[in-house]
Amino acid sequence: LQAMYHLPKNEKAGPESASYRFMEFSALAMDDDVVDLEFSVTKAERGLQGGKIRMGFDLKVPTQLLSTTEVGDVDVVQIDVVGEISSEERMIDRFRYLFSVPAAGDQVVLLMERFVRPGNYLVRLKIEDVHSAHAGILELPFKANLELADAARQADQERRQRLVQHLKVEEPEDEPILTLVGPPGEAVSGIQRFEALARSDVARVRFLVDGREILTKNKPPFDVDLDLGDLPRLTTITVVALNRKSQEMARAENVLNVGRERFFLRLQPISPTDVNGRRMKVSVTMNTPSDAPLQRLEIYWNDRLLTTLFQEPFEAWVEIGAAVGEMGYLRAVATLEDGSEAEDLQFVNTPEFGSVVEVTSVELPVTVLDRAGKPVRDLSLEDFVVLEDGVVQEISHVSLHQNLPIRLGIVIDSSGSMQTTLPIVQRVVMGFLRKLLRPRDRAFIETFSDRPDVLAPFTADFETLENALLSLYADRSTALYDATIMGLFQFSGIRGRKAMVVVTDGDDTVSKYSFGATKDFVIRSGVTVYPIGINLPSRKIMTRHQLKTLAEVSGGRAFFIAQKNELNKIYDEIDEELRTQYLLAYTSNSTLPSDEMREIEVEVKRKGVDVRTIKGYYPGGF
Numbered sequence: 001l002q003a004m005y006h007l008p009k010n011e012k013a014g015p016e017s018a019s020y021r022f023m024e025f026s027a028l029a030m031d032d033d034v035v036d037l038e039f040s041v042t043k044a045e046r047g048l049q050g051g052k053i054r055m056g057f058d059l060k061v062p063t064q065l066l067s068t069t070e071v072g073d074v075d076v077v078q079i080d081v082v083g084e085i086s087s088e089e090r091m092i093d094r095f096r097y098l099f100s101v102p103a104a105g106d107q108v109v110l111l112m113e114r115f116v117r118p119g120n121y122l123v124r125l126k127i128e129d130v131h132s133a134h135a136g137i138l139e140l141p142f143k144a145n146l147e148l149a150d151a152a153r154q155a156d157q158e159r160r161q162r163l164v165q166h167l168k169v170e171e172p173e174d175e176p177i178l179t180l181v182g183p184p185g186e187a188v189s190g191i192q193r194f195e196a197l198a199r200s201d202v203a204r205v206r207f208l209v210d211g212r213e214i215l216t217k218n219k220p221p222f223d224v225d226l227d228l229g230d231l232p233r234l235t236t237i238t239v240v241a242l243n244r245k246s247q248e249m250a251r252a253e254n255v256l257n258v259g260r261e262r263f264f265l266r267l268q269p270i271s272p273t274d275v276n277g278r279r280m281k282v283s284v285t286m287n288t289p290s291d292a293p294l295q296r297l298e299i300y301w302n303d304r305l306l307t308t309l310f311q312e313p314f315e316a317w318v319e320i321g322a323a324v325g326e327m328g329y330l331r332a333v334a335t336l337e338d339g340s341e342a343e344d345l346q347f348v349n350t351p352e353f354g355s356v357v358e359v360t361s362v363e364l365p366v367t368v369l370d371r372a373g374k375p376v377r378d379l380s381l382e383d384f385v386v387l388e389d390g391v392v393q394e395i396s397h398v399s400l401h402q403n404l405p406i407r408l409g410i411v412i413d414s415s416g417s418m419q420t421t422l423p424i425v426q427r428v429v430m431g432f433l434r435k436l437l438r439p440r441d442r443a444f445i446e447t448f449s450d451r452p453d454v455l456a457p458f459t460a461d462f463e464t465l466e467n468a469l470l471s472l473y474a475d476r477s478t479a480l481y482d483a484t485i486m487g488l489f490q491f492s493g494i495r496g497r498k499a500m501v502v503v504t505d506g507d508d509t510v511s512k513y514s515f516g517a518t519k520d521f522v523i524r525s526g527v528t529v530y531p532i533g534i535n536l537p538s539r540k541i542m543t544r545h546q547l548k549t550l551a552e553v554s555g556g557r558a559f560f561i562a563q564k565n566e567l568n569k570i571y572d573e574i575d576e577e578l579r580t581q582y583l584l585a586y587t588s589n590s591t592l593p594s595d596e597m598r599e600i601e602v603e604v605k606r607k608g609v610d611v612r613t614i615k616g617y618y619p620g621g622f
Contacts, residue, residue, distance in 0.1 A: 037065060037136035039127055045148040052115040053144040059110040059127065067131035068103045075103045076304070078130040085114060085123050092116060098130070098296070098308030101319065111317050118146045177202065177250035177273070178241040187232040187489040188256050196222035196239040202249060206240040230513075231521050232257045232489055233622040238269065248272065257622075260457050261289045261407075262493025265297070265334045267346040276317075282306075283315040284332050284344075289493075290458055291442060292336040300331040360588040360619045362388075363495060365528050365555055365581050366602050367612040375580035376609055385603040386586055397585040405440035406578060407458060408433075409500035409527070411487040412472060415449045417506050419474035421534055424567065425503055426469045432571040433465055436578070444490050445469060448483030449476040450510045454490065480504055481511035481518040484550070488525040492622065499528040499556070499578055501571075505535050507543050515546050522554050523597065524622040526614060528581075529554040530574050532567070536560055555613040584613075594619040 039061040046056040059081070066077040078100050085093040093114055101108045110127075120143050128135040179197040196205045198220065205222040207214045214226060228235055235256045241249040251269035258264050268283040275281075288294050297309040299318060306318040320328070330346045364386065368376040381398040410429055414422060433443055442458040445468040455468035484502060491498050508515070522529055531547035538544075544560060551558040557577070559570045590598055599616045 033133055035065070035132075035134045037127060037129060037134040038062065039136055039138065041123075041125065041138055041140055043123070043140065043142045045145055045151075046113065048150065049115060052117055053146065055114050055116055055142070055144055057112045057114070057123065057125075059112070059125070060107050061110065061127065062107050063103060063105065065132070065134050066103070066108070066129050067134075069131055076100045077103045077108055078305075079108070079110060080128045080130055081110065081112070081125060083112075083123060083125040085116060085121050087119060087121050092121065094311075096310040097316075098310075100305040100307065113315075113317070115313075116144050118144050120144075177271070178205075178239060178252045180237065180239050180252040180254050182237060182254045182256065186257065186259065187486055188235075189228050189230060189232045191225050191227050193223060193225050194237055194239075194254075195224075196241070196252070198222050198241055201243065202241040203244045204242045204246075206242065208238040208240070210236050211238070228256070230517050231524070231622065232485070233524075233620070234258065234262075234492070236266075255285065257489070257492065258287050259489060259492025260287075261490070262287055263289055263292070263334075263336065263340060263342050264493060265332055265342050265344050267330055267332050267344045270330070270346065270348060278319055279317050280320050280330075280348075281315065281317050282330060282332075283313075284309075284334075286314055286334060288334075288336060291460070292338045292340060295335045295337050298333045298335075300333070302328050302331075360590070360594075362393075362586055362588055362617065363526070364584040364586075364600065364602065364613050365497070365499075365526075366584055367555060367577055367581050368604055369610045369612075371608050373610075375576060376604075376606070377580055379582065379604065379606070383605050384582075384584055385605070386584060387601040387603070388588055388590055388598050389592070390599075390601075391589070393586045393588065395584055395586045397583075399583050400580065404497050404583065405438070405442070406436075406497040406499065407491060407494050408436070408441065408443040408498075408578075409446065409487045409490055410443060411446045411448065411452075411483055411500060411502045412469075413449075413478060413480070413483075413504035413506070414447045414472050414474050415478040415506065416474050416476060417478075418534075421505060422472055422474050424565075425534075426472060428567040428571060429503075430466055430469055431568070432575065434462065436575050437462065444487075446483060446487050446490070447472050448479055448486075449474075450479050452479065452483040452486035454486070458490065477510045478504070478506050478508055479511045480506075480508040481513040481515060483511075484518050484529075485513055485521050488521055488527055489622075491525055491527050497578070497581070497583065498526070499530065499574075501574065502529065502531045502547075502550075504531070504533060504547075507540065519549060519553060521622065522550050523614065523616055524618045524620075525554075526617060526621070527554060528556045528578075528614075530556045531558045532570060533558070533560040534567075535562060553615045555615075557612075588619070592619075 039059055042058045044056045045053055047054045061079065063077065068075045068077055081097045083095050084091055095114065097112060099110050122139060122141050124139045126137045177199050181195045181197060183192045198205055204216055204218050206216045207224050209226060215224065217224065237254045239252050243249050250271040253269055255266055265284055265286040268285060270280065282299050284297060297314055299306045301320040307316050309316060328348050330348060333341060333343045335341050368379060370376055381395055384395055384398060386393045386395055412425060437443060442460055443465055444454060444458045445456040445465055446452055446454045455471060456464050459465065487500050529550050531551055533544065533547055536543060548558040592598060597616045597618055600614055602611050602613045604611050
């Protein structure tokens with residue numbers, strides 16, 4: 001135990017040292033109007049995980065100098081904690097927590113866990129009362145001891161043993177109760193194998209897909225083939241381990257097809273071993289877009305803020321202040337630097353029933369052209385009428401796309417037949433991207449022959465896109481449908497302006513997906529698709545028809561050219577169209593199930609104009 005009464009002295013430390021950096025981000029504690037806040041810290045090895053020692057730090061802060069604020073009907077103190085762990089003046093870890101704790105007793109205890117390898121370290125901590133001028137700094141040398149960590153692991157196993165004995169299960173072994181193993185990769189669909197690796201005292205395992213129980217296996221091996229559907233979509237696979245008394249022992253979860261750009265978070269299932277008295281271990285899985293860093297992650301019990309996390313690992317032991325078995329709910333709210341929010345809710349100790357009312361917000365990309373084929377730019381909300389399944393909808397917002405950032409996909413056929421055309425395509429696409437993309441825009445590059453390959457994910461870095469284009473070479477067969485679906489999958493979770501250009505010169509010959517499935521996925525994605533067919537003779541009636549259909553259902557256009565030098569003109573037309581699209585937003589009043597397509601029609605109260613938009617949408621998306 002070490003108490004802190006003064007700032008750390010490090011007069012010889014240079015600007016690159018860990019202590020110097022800590023003093024910089026702890027500058028608040030050195031202001032004249034800051035009142036010293038004394039606190040203490042204890043450290044303890046709490047176990048092992050993945051070759052690292054799980055170090056626990058318990059901060060004890062006297063409450064007499066802390067200000068309180070009312071959250072619901074509870075008076076709480078809110079304390080901001082920042083810290084660094086260093087070894088030989090080299091920073092190993094930096095972290096930040098924001099705690100909200102009931103203001104009861106003479107002191108509050110703040111629990112933190114960090115993971116380090118065995119060795120000697122120095123932890124530096126700064127705490128600040130959010131609602132007053134009180135702040136304090138502490139530094140504590142510590143040793144991460146492997147033997148003590150192993151002893152803590154054994155003690156934790158004994159606690160779990162007492163718990164499972166209470167549940168009347170056999171003595172646990174030194175291994176996780178349940179682990180779920182599923183297929184690797186992205187854009188997963190079709191029949192896939194899943195395996196639940198369970199401890200020997202697990203009697204049965206339930207398998208659920210999106211909360212719906214599919215089957216229960218009553219003996220090992222606990223593996224099963226699950227049908228994920230014809231198309232890749234966001235899917236949650238859950239497994240539940242049961243003992244011989246049909247009591248739940250543990251849960252594990254795997255969320256498939258999140259995508260690279262989807263803003264997504266999910267509270268992990270709470271198992272019996274995640275609860276210790278009034279304390280509960282909360283874990284969150286999260287994915288954030290590449291262009292919007294996480295600002296904070298807040299964890300609530302009912303309406304009371306428990307803790308705020310700022311970086312991985314997104315897990316914490318929290319004091320829920322509820323008796324064992326008391327009903328309530330956990331809520332996780334993530335906020336990005338741009339203000340976007342995502343939320344997840346998990347009920348605790350409640351029956352597995354209830355109803356959910358879903359509100360569907362719809363965004364429609366709309367292109368309006370005059371008789372000369374030129375974009376019409378002077379329309380307002382009153383000029384549009386939106387019908388969903390023939391029912392007029394109330395439009396809430398209309399904006400011209402030229403003011404909104406765009407997410408653009410470039411999908412290029414690199415099969416063997418493109419050998420002579422590919423160099424021209426590379427040059428023209430580079431010019432197109434250089435002209436079209438603005439600082440807030442993002443684009444990706446995908447190529448395909450007999451399989452799709454994303455060479456550059458969404459990025460604003462033109463050099464990265466250019467290098468991806470320069471790496472193309474022509475070879476093998478044509479998997480057009482697979483490439484279209486993989487390209488659309490890159491838009492998972494993205495709202496606003498989104499379009500994809502597909503360049504090809506031939507029929508699909510090797511795709512695992514059908515044209516019907518590809519068309520369905522285009523509709524689900526809400527992405528405006530612009531297919532460009534190069535040197536496709538008129539006798540290729542089916543191929544031309546399919547490319548036109550993909551464009552029509554998405555509100556785009558299909559282009560067919562015989563001369564390679566026509567590409568520049570086409571990209572100029574696409575550029576102009578994308579910059580002059582309208583975005584219409586409304587809230588659907590339909591009560592149809594989310595897995596049924598809703599047909600869309602947009603009318604403009606002006607004569608002599610051509611209106612293009614998506615032909616329909618699925619509320620469940622993909």
